[in-house]
Amino acid sequence: MAFNRMESATYLASLLAKSFSRALHERGQKLGFAPGQFPILLELWAEEGLTQKQLLDRLDIEQATMANTLSRMERDGLILRRKHPQDKRSQQIYLTEKAKEMEAAAKEAALAADQSLLAGLRNFERELMLEYMRMALANVARSDSRA
Structure with a gap:
């Protein structure tokens, strides 16, 4: 059986991930964040002071990626690190005012990226895709927990 990349979920997911990242990059760059920083920002917008x-x-x-991304975020004025009050070996990470002020616009940028890439899908198709x-991510989590 020949491999057809357009029938491969792995191949298509890779292309889709690149497309979403590119769409978010274009929008995020104007606001002052990179796509790789967005998941960290989401976590910190939900709960500051995480290690x-x-x-x-x-x-x-x-x-290593996390350490490099946090360093860039600190350099770009998005986060501050403070010594953890109970664990002197770790630091807590806080958002700067700049990062706090971009929250709504950054989330709007992510929604706009979603909408541009999912344009033409009806609501139920979009919901099914999500x-x-x-479900696929849950399968990954299950297989990772068995490893």
Whole structure:
């Protein structure tokens, strides 16, 4: 049986991820954030004062990537790090005013990226696609927990 990349969920998901990242990059760059920073910003908008370890536990990001992304975010004036009051080896991460002020616009940018890439889908098709994506991610989580 020949491999048809347009019938491969893995191949299509990779193309789709690149497209979503590119669409978010175009919109986020105007606001002052990169696509790789967006998941971290979402976590910190929901709960400030998280440690790097807590962010790693919540997001599927490699340790080195997380460290580099946080350094860039600090350089770009999006986060501040403060010593943890109970654990002197770790630091808590807080948003700057700049990052707090961009929350609504950043979330709107992400929604606009979604809408541009899912244009033409009817509501139920969009909901089904999202449900299937969540199911596939749950399968990944299950297989990761068995490894």
